[in-house]
Amino acid sequence: MKNIQIYLLAAVVALMMMVASAFLLTAADAEIRQASGYVTLIFGAISTWFTAKAMLAEEKREEQHQAHAHAN
Numbered sequence: 001m002k003n004i005q006i007y008l009l010a011a012v013v014a015l016m017m018m019v020a021s022a023f024l025l026t027a028a029d030a031e032i033r034q035a036s037g038y039v040t041l042i043f044g045a046i047s048t049w050f051t052a053k054a055m056l057a058e059e060k061r062e063e064q065h066q067a068h069a070h071a072n
Helices: 002-026 030-072
Strands: none
Touching: 002 030
16 A cells, blocks of 8 residues: 555656646746746656555555455
């Protein structure tokens, strides 16, 4: 359970960073606007990765719980 919570916490933090970096898309300098697009994309990918890892860990935990219940 601890790993799932860590994955979800990392996903939420990356999501907040993605939203915060999206505000840089309104910057006056063209270089900053272009870089913020990439930074937002990177934080979105990180958030997606950790969300998927949490879902897979939860699925594995459920399978182990069901296997344990059927064994008894």
